[in-house]
Amino acid sequence: MYDAASLKAEEFISDEEIKETLSFADANKENTALIDKILEKARQRKGLDHREASVLLACEIPEKIQEMFALAEQIKKDYYGNRIVLFAPLYLSNYCVNGCVYCPYHLKNKHIARKKLTQEEIRKEVTALQDMGHKRLAIEAGEDPVNNPIEYILESIRTIYSIKHKNGAIRRVNVNIAATTVENYRKLKEAEIGTYILFQETYHKESYEKLHPTGPKHDYAYHTEAMDRAMEGGIDDVGLGVLFGLEMYRYEFAGLLMHAEHLEAVHGVGPHTISVPRVKRADDIDPSAFDNGISDDIFAKICALIRISVPYTGMIISTRESQAVRERVLPLGVSQISGASRTSVGGYADEEDEEVTSAQFDVSDRRSLDEVVNWLMKLGYLPSFCTACYREGRTGDRFMSLCKNMQILNCCHPNALMTLKEYLEDYANEETRKIGMELIERELEKIPNPKVKKTAYEHIHDISEGRRDFRF
Ligand code: SF4
Ligand code: SF4
Numbered sequence: 001m002y003d004a005a006s007l008k009a010e011e012f013i014s015d016e017e018i019k020e021t022l023s024f025a026d027a028n029k030e031n032t033a034l035i036d037k038i039l040e041k042a043r044q045r046k047g048l049d050h051r052e053a054s055v056l057l058a059c060e061i062p063e064k065i066q067e068m069f070a071l072a073e074q075i076k077k078d079y080y081g082n083r084i085v086l087f088a089p090l091y092l093s094n095y096c097v098n099g100c101v102y103c104p105y106h107l108k109n110k111h112i113a114r115k116k117l118t119q120e121e122i123r124k125e126v127t128a129l130q131d132m133g134h135k136r137l138a139i140e141a142g143e144d145p146v147n148n149p150i151e152y153i154l155e156s157i158r159t160i161y162s163i164k165h166k167n168g169a170i171r172r173v174n175v176n177i178a179a180t181t182v183e184n185y186r187k188l189k190e191a192e193i194g195t196y197i198l199f200q201e202t203y204h205k206e207s208y209e210k211l212h213p214t215g216p217k218h219d220y221a222y223h224t225e226a227m228d229r230a231m232e233g234g235i236d237d238v239g240l241g242v243l244f245g246l247e248m249y250r251y252e253f254a255g256l257l258m259h260a261e262h263l264e265a266v267h268g269v270g271p272h273t274i275s276v277p278r279v280k281r282a283d284d285i286d287p288s289a290f291d292n293g294i295s296d297d298i299f300a301k302i303c304a305l306i307r308i309s310v311p312y313t314g315m316i317i318s319t320r321e322s323q324a325v326r327e328r329v330l331p332l333g334v335s336q337i338s339g340a341s342r343t344s345v346g347g348y349a350d351e352e353d354e355e356v357t358s359a360q361f362d363v364s365d366r367r368s369l370d371e372v373v374n375w376l377m378k379l380g381y382l383p384s385f386c387t388a389c390y391r392e393g394r395t396g397d398r399f400m401s402l403c404k405n406m407q408i409l410n411c412c413h414p415n416a417l418m419t420l421k422e423y424l425e426d427y428a429n430e431e432t433r434k435i436g437m438e439l440i441e442r443e444l445e446k447i448p449n450p451k452v453k454k455t456a457y458e459h460i461h462d463i464s465e466g467r468r469d470f471r472f
Helices: 015-028 032-043 050-058 062-080 119-132 150-162 182-190 205-211 220-224 226-232 249-267 296-309 323-332 351-356 369-378 396-404 409-426 430-445 450-464
Strands: 083-093 136-141 172-176 238-241 273-275 314-317 336-338 382-384
Touching (some): 032 050, 050 249, 062 296, 062 323, 083 369, 083 409, 182 226, 205 220, 249 296, 369 430, 409 430, 430 450
Parallel strands (some): 083 336, 273 314
């Protein structure tokens, strides 16, 4: 029985409802009257539910697909402007007791180098990340109650926040660790994390159980209900994601939106972010072993449809994707990207380590952070190192209402300018600095509110004088 407000995984992600949704979408994929009606609803910034969005995903009429892409671009501009927030993943430990068949950290992989960072090694990693200019991290660790207990994660977060090197600081730590208890989520909240991220991998229960044959992650309900426990523990910014390529993408897409609808129905707050990873090659993993891989065209369509279905949710794309794919989907609604990522444990301080096969997946985009910043600006985007919202208490429903009313841009835009200015002062090479300074001059003029504009001008000047960390 499908019930978006139920707390049972099998009821809010009902297999029956997804199958009916897919049949409905198939039956209506050429129904232009219905498709136009759905597009009109999206145009009014009302978002779409999983059934409506699934009809659009099934639709193959080229002109309608073009309309979807154009609408996604417009919605992205209206809600997020041209800013793109940058972050880096930090792998703390690749010890893991689970058996996920698509991940090289699975327990039975004996030829991967296992490593867990000490607090001293974390200091080195974070210093290296600060020296690049990063301000926002997503920490990652395998599930292992002996090697990576919650105490280790909490201690690592404290270490990360404590490191102040030159003008560097990590101002927001997002956390991507295994599903855990309400009590542990409460501890993470107390440690002042930003977003708690947990990928569902697949919403298809039967496949889920096959893909996770051993370890605590095998429990579909415990994993799927994790965000409810996180919210019960006081974390109000949560990030969803599926690993595209494991199951039928249309099934996953419907499940993902149903999960978002569930969070709204129960907690009054939808997901803060949605990530769109695809299965990639890695040690012991061959993506061709998964026969549900999606093409770049479908991938772009999924990104566009997420954007128009949940306009208030940030969308994240990682360095798993190539520069070309990232360029293609950036205008369709992506609001956050990783830059200069190392997906091995200890990979920032010790560059060679990546070769010692401790990486979770192959990185397609291997450019430096400066190259990424430079590239974004040349494409007309405004790179941002902003971390303001949770530090200003703009989380959960406070953030959502600002975002839904298209007000958040009033904060994002000046914050992007100020944090970019910090980056240019402290880390950029000469060419990037020049392009950036010109960009800031132009963008400052676009701030509509005279008071905000004046303050932003003053803070940008103060940053030239050596002061740091301003925010709206
Ligand atoms: S996906 Fe996560 S839980 Fe699964 S094996 Fe990899 S690190 Fe462990
Ligand atoms: S103001 Fe908030 S939503 Fe905007 S970029 Fe900064 S942290 Fe993100």
